Amino acid sequence: MMNIEEKIGKAISKVLSECYGEIILPSTISLQPTRKDFEGNYTFVTFPYTKVARKKPEEIGEEIGKLLLKKESLIEKYNVVKGFLNLSISQRYWIDLLLQINKDKKFGNLEKNNAKVMVEYSSPNTNKPLHLGHLRNNFLGYSVAKIMEAGGYEVMKTNLVNDRGIHICKSMLAYQKFGNREIPSATKKGDKLVGEYYVKFNKEFKVEIAKLITILKEKYPEKEEKEIIKLAEQQSNMLNEAKAMLKKWEEGDEEIVGLWEKLNNWVYEGFEQTYKSMGVSFDKIYKESNTYLLGKDIIEEGLQKGVFFKKQDNSVWIDLSADGLDEKLVLRADGTSVYITQDIGTAELKFGDFPMQKSVYVVGNEQDYHFKVLKLIMKHLGRPYAKGIYHLSYGMVDLPSGKMKSREGTVVDADDLITEMTETASQRTAELGKIDGFTTEEAKKLYHQLAMGALKYYLLKVDPKKRMLFNPADSIDFQGNTGVYIQYNYAKICAIIRKAIKDGIDYTNVTLSGLTTIEKTEEELIFLLSQYPSKVKEAGDTYSPALIANYAYELSKLYSKFYAELPIFSEQQKEKLFLRVLLSATTASTIEKAMGLLGIEVPQRM
């Protein structure tokens, strides 16, 4: 099926070339949907051609419009307002288009493009539970993966777990000191338990540091605050013990590794539950404990290639001043890795596992610099996948009180938030008296769907790179521009379909051959439905679930208008009735697909 926009574009380009003797490529022609307040479906802007044509924009519009009317049978009418040529497509075209869309089972799934993309997201630390910021990350990552899949890519979702390092040792140490053999329970998941010990460490550490600072200040009244703090940290038993623990872990000390495995497994079990309730999943999990030594061989390679250079102290650097950045350390003087060393190695590992054209990293915007550097380094090393590295950078979710700090325990916990939302969904549903005929199981499922719908939509409808404010005091809305609104429209359509089936209306095999005119709202709805594939493409090209979210809302809103405006089952003309049921069904399946790309389930009833 040839895209109508392409078709019109070609026709316009031909007509333009004929009239004004200059070759104008179809690709340069911009065709836009006509604004609501004007008659027509597509608008062609004639301003840019005044120079070539040596005519007024209105005249060009008239001239082109007249010729198009003659040459392109799909175009039925036109009108010109200033430099805008508005074209009306025949209503029969829209009816045929709807029939086509409905038959196309893969509508919205773009053709396979034989390219692979890896999406890394979530990437939690095993010393603290998942919080609101992770929710944004996980929903974004999962959704982008889905969108790329629909865009024709072969997708691999990965999760790089940060399961080692000094921060992990901190919770291990606190557990060792104060744990009393506590184990996870029904009321306290493993990740929560370990997270508590991380907070405990920091609390104790703070007390110790405060004491040390007082003593040191007396001892060295001449020293500056900064120096005192540094000294205090050097003398801190807590910190030194944690460091010693890390060293033992790296040496493979049995007891420490055992403790590490025990705590981490608790955390994984906890995460597993949270991921499940979030509805996200991964195809492959990488652990930093396996990757943290990678990358050194590539540093060696880079040295030989002259991409990197050694300083006198033997530390290895890359000079990125030609790229507008500065020098960056890639290996310490003692030969140990830094963060970027591992990421270089991991990038290579990933490409070996899954030779992808694109590699998406869903990571917060505080790491913009890091990923810029990573991409440049891979480029200088001549890696084929360097070009495809894309940092999907998203803004932090702030609280009214400011930034969330796990260290101090001032975070909105993911599990708590989900529970709370489910609670709200249950209350709202009860208030509206909408649980008639639901079993307890079904009701429970619905509450979860609604809660997650509201939450995911809330986090995904905003442009990823914008930071957002979350106020726990006013809960996430269930009315207006929300996930629940979209789910509600879907459920309403499901009721229509159920009724149609019950009444024996077979709308799936109709030709609607007697129908020549449709209502304005119906036309608009078909038009919007036809836009779905290009939205999928655009969302994939820009890695933006927000586009899909906004589309799903617009579609629901327009359907809602249609639903209120036009009768379905009381319609006397049979073919109109069929058309409306068909339109409803197509809208429902498109809503379901779009929401699926966001990772949001839609209920049959609510």
Add this chain to the structure above:
RNA sequence: GGUUCUGUAGCUCAACUGGAUAGAGCAACUGCCUUCUAAGCAGUAGGUUCCAGGUUCGAGUCCUGGCAGAAUCACCA
């Protein structure tokens, strides 16, 4: 201080990549449940798109210079 990102209605966000009179939701106000689900529909009100220049037929969008906020510029990850 350098770099990057952000700034649109009281609040939360859009705006088809430079197009027509900048659109939605929340909050406020007015109607609409005896008709397919009112978690809804229709409407009213709300704007110097941070400021100042520039580019052109045309700027929220592009360029320059400011202002405000955030992140980053760690041999932390």
